[in-house]
Amino acid sequence: MYESDTFYDLCDRMGVLVWQDFLFACAGYPEDGPLYEEVAGEVRENVTRLMHHPSLVLWNGNNECVWGFWDWDWKPGLDGRNWGWRYYSELLPALVTELDPTRPYWNGSPYSGDPELHPNDPRHGNVHIWDVWNQEDYSHYANWNPRFVSEFGFQGPPNWSTLSRVLEPADLDLQTPAFLQHQKAGDGTGKLQRGLSAHLPQPVSHNPHAFATRLWADVRAERVQDVSMRRSTLTRVSSVPDLRGLLRRR
Incomplete structure (x- = not known):
């Protein structure tokens, strides 16, 4: 979740480092229609709001969505439909690069750094x-x-x-x-x-x-x-x- 300004202010003062997830978790998300624009607006608003906090050390694209696509039997049900990868690989990194270029972005948690590798490979990424x-x-x-x-x-x-x-x-x-x-x-x-x-x-x-x-x-x-x-x-x-x-x- 995106916490309140008070939360990030306290983390700044106390030296607590924040790994900030974008709000995608444990599910597939359609990339079509109004949702895509809503996601872009939400991300733009919150990156702009939070980017000045030194406690924020990383933007993370999703929690277990890529892993879910690989291992949780989604593929037959999706039947070729999109499931969110465009958010994590295109939209989110583009907005972070535009709005907060000094802070790193990572596609997901877990993620191995390469879409061809299993996302939960202990030899790569997280x-x-x-x-x-x-x-x-x-x-x-x-x-x-x-x-x-x-x-x-x-x-x-x-x-x-x-x-x-x-x-x-x-x-x-x-x-x-x-x-x-x-x-x-x-x-x-x-x-x-x-x-x-x-x-x-x-x-x-x-x-x-x-x-x-x-x-x-x-x-x-x-x-x-x-x-x-x-x-x-x-x-x-x-x-x-x-x-x-x-x-x-x-």
Whole structure:
């Protein structure tokens, strides 16, 4: 999203660097008709508004749209129709070059820098690592040696005090309908249980102590992420370049 002026002012003062996405995420977008002109107007307005902020270090064309086109079975449904690539490869870079030429533009996140390369190739550009959350144990982070990680993470539960305020005591169980109503990730509870069961016994009750134990495991998963990624900055594996940075999704 485009934040308020106050947000960017605070980032300027506090030395917080902003990776600014344009507002395309996890979907295909038509390039025809009035939408194209609306996008151009929105981008022009916000680049002009934000370009003077030193905290803004990069304009990013989209989040997971190019990756989605490659790997999420869109192509049969599109049946040859456009899906947004013209925005990321033509319109957005042209407007950034015109309005804010000193600041870099990157086509997407993830993106490998070449439309002929897989967008989530760890040897090129930036990658998103979600195989751990979706399929693998968190120790699998040690097998990655990407150039730049722009998104990765592991779901963590809310504070126990928050859950206690919004749920009845009888509903404080991972499998109750009321609890699952607050779980927005597809099979999120199953992924949590699968990811943590190899490291901790299943709690016999859902009380603050058991919940804190599960939270500790989430913290440990993030610790493994950090250690593995930082180690990649010091280790060169065959011809793969060293890791140069990472951003964790919160």
